[in-house]
Amino acid sequence: MSPILTGRVLYQCAKASIFTISVAIFANDNLFEIVSISGKSMTPALSPDHNTSGTRDWIVLRKMQPTNNIKRGDIVSYPSPHNPDKIAVKRVIGLDGDTVLLDQRRRSAMPPEKQRGWDTWGGKCVVPYGHLWVEGDHWSGSLDSNHYGPIPKSLIDGRALGLVWPWSRFGQTPWTQYRSKTRVIEGIAVCPKEWEL
Amino acid sequence: MLRRGLGRLPGFRYASSILDQPEVRFVYHASKYLLLVTLGYHITVEYFVDVAPAWGISMLPTMASYGENVVISKWFRRGRGLRVGDLVSFRHPINMRESAVKRILGMPGDFVAVGGARGNGLGGEGAGGDMLQVPAGHCWIVGDNLTYSRDSRIYGALPLGLVTGKVLGVEAVIDDEVD
Numbered sequence: 287m288s289p290i291l292t293g294r295v296l297y298q299c300a301k302a303s304i305f306t307i308s309v310a311i312f313a314n315d316n317l318f319e320i321v322s323i324s325g326k327s328m329t330p331a332l333s334p335d336h337n338t339s340g341t342r343d344w345i346v347l348r349k350m351q352p353t354n355n356i357k358r359g360d361i362v363s364y365p366s367p368h369n370p371d372k373i374a375v376k377r378v379i380g381l382d383g384d385t386v387l388l389d390q391r392r393r394s395a396m397p398p399e400k401q402r403g404w405d406t407w408g409g410k411c412v413v414p415y416g417h418l419w420v421e422g423d424h425w426s427g428s429l430d431s432n433h434y435g436p437i438p439k440s441l442i443d444g445r446a447l448g449l450v451w452p453w454s455r456f457g458q459t460p461w462t463q464y465r466s467k468t469r470v471i472e473g474i475a476v477c478p479k480e481w482e483l
Numbered sequence: 484m485l486r487r488g489l490g491r492l493p494g495f496r497y498a499s500s501i502l503d504q505p506e507v508r509f510v511y512h513a514s515k516y517l518l519l520v521t522l523g524y525h526i527t528v529e530y531f532v533d534v535a536p537a538w539g540i541s542m543l544p545t546m547a548s549y550g551e552n553v554v555i556s557k558w559f560r561r562g563r564g565l566r567v568g569d570l571v572s573f574r575h576p577i578n579m580r581e582s583a584v585k586r587i588l589g590m591p592g593d594f595v596a597v598g599g600a601r602g603n604g605l606g607g608e609g610a611g612g613d614m615l616q617v618p619a620g621h622c623w624i625v626g627d628n629l630t631y632s633r634d635s636r637i638y639g640a641l642p643l644g645l646v647t648g649k650v651l652g653v654e655a656v657i658d659d660e661v662d
Contacts (some may be wrong), residue, residue, distance in 0.1 A: 308523070309522065309524060311522075311529075364644065368619045369620050371642045372621055416577040438579075440576060478577075481577050
């Protein structure tokens with residue numbers, strides 16, 4: 287029997303790894319999660335070099351009550367409405383009650399059948415109660431509310447706090463300087479009568 | 484155990500320390516077990532099975548209006564393995580802090596008829612007499628008590644990302660049957 291790999295040592299290692307994994311899962315679900323941005327929908331704020339050198343940015347998300355005090359311009363993560371196994375990271379453009387005037391420039395980047403769907407909005411959308419309008423910063427490569435409409439606030443998983451990788455930009459929030467070109471007429475959300483408790 | 488006493492490795496000599504006090508050892512062991520129970524509870528309830536109370540009239544006669552718990556399997560969260568006819572629990576699309584239990588009537592690609600009770604057009608298309616196709620990644624959920632159920636006929640197709648699990652069974656906690 288090898289002097290190092292006894293059953294007792296293996297047992298202790300298994301216990302320690304199960305404990306560490308459980309703590310990681312708990313922290314990941316309830317406290318903070320670190321995700322990598324692997325698309326070009328949020329360039330240039332996040333993953334600006336993804337198409338050229340393949341380097342991705344990693345951000346830390348706050349998982350506790352992510353839609354508490356949410357503001358226009360925050361970055362949120364949510365399971366994509368068309369494919370719930372994928373996590374989408376986009377910027378909040380409109381809160382509930384706002385009227386979003388859709389950005390015409392984004393229409394030209396869509397394939398024709400999606401353009402027809404886009405036209406059914408009639409150029410603007412009033413965000414219903416309990417929903418948000420999210421958009422990716424990059425006008426041509428983003429699957430966002432322009433495709434699937436406003437998303438429910440309860441779908442939101444996490445809110446971005448800062449970058450963790452690349453190390454040179456650790457802790458920064460490069461997305462706060464960006465002002466979206468989509469115009470929003472601010473409004474007040476009114477809870478419809480049938481949902482009042 | 485490899486260690487004798489808290490924080491000690493075999494083969495070393497230690498002076499007696501604060502870690503030998505019975506009160507400290509009790510707190511250490513109690514917090515360790517509390518932490519393990521919390522972690523175990525979280526992982527079980529998030530990823531395996533959860534039991535929660537359910538109330539409301541929208542699922543009569545399948546579920547009573549109060550006094551019942553639902554047993555939810557979390558394996559089916561986010562729509563994995565769900566089929567038409569399953570009872571699912573989901574985070575409410577309008578009231579963020581609530582969850583609800585309803586039945587799936589259409590999975591992505593299915594056609595559902597929207598007739599009967601009219602909603603107020605809360606983002607739901609075709610309220611009244613239309614047929615619509617459930618989009619990709621969404622499901623159409625309806626309560627069993629059609630007259631008194633606020634469901635997809637009012638707020639439209641539900642994103643599968645909101646689905647937290649499938650109901651395996653219902654457990655009656657309060658039994659008001661008159662014998």
